[in-house]
Amino acid sequence: MSEPSADLLTPVVDDDGAPFWEYAARGELRVQSCADCGELRFPPRPCCPYCHSFSCDWRLMNGKGVLWSYVVPHPPLLPAYAAQAPYNAVIVELADAPRIRLVGNVVASADAALDSVDRGRLRIGAKVQVTFGRLPDGTTVPRWLLERP
Structure with missing residues (x-):
């Protein structure tokens, strides 16, 4: 990774x-x-x-949701992401607020690289749980863990 x-x-x-x-x-x-x-x-x-x-x-929010949609960009849309390709970009529908959808990435752990989850494990409707990762600039962002690793 x-x-x-x-x-x-x-x-x-x-x-x-x-x-x-x-x-x-x-x-x-x-x-x-x-x-x-x-x-x-x-x-x-x-x-x-x-x-x-x-x-x-x-x-x-309780931090639970489901994958509503996802994409695996080929090639990466921005050069800074090339080292992590292929990676996922997901839309998560919150379980306790179904009209609310957040964009992010499914990762293996909070600070794991964007390519840390095999794209073959992603499915629409898969249950996810929020985690929080830190970007290199120190910003904390929501990321998502599959509930069934």
């Missing part, structure tokens, strides 16, 4: 999404929710699309 490159993409943190990344750094998967109507929303934004309130909370 390959070592991660310092040139990998890192999240762009804006005012609305900053709490998501702060919670991730603490090992918590939280999703923005409306403080008035309770609806969850992702990606984070200033106004609730359901009731138009500007009040929000951050609800703790």
Whole structure:
């Protein structure tokens, strides 16, 4: 397995999404929710699309989900990812918030390389559990572990 490159993409943190990344750094998967109507929303934004309130909370999720979709880029889309190819890019639907889907990677452990899981083990509907890995710049990002290794 390959070592991660310092040139990998890192999240762009804006005012609305900053709490998501702060919670991730603490090992918590939280999703923005409306403080008035309770609806969850992702990606984070200033106004609730359901009731138009500007009040929000951050609800703790259980970290479980299912693979909703995935792709294995051939060749890698960016040169910094070439050393880890082939790797997966996944969309995970959260078990306790089925309308919420997060993008990430299935890995063998929190800080494992993106190519650490054989792509033949990936299946739509596979159960996953969140883990948190650190990028070379120190940013903590959600990643996903297969529940049945």
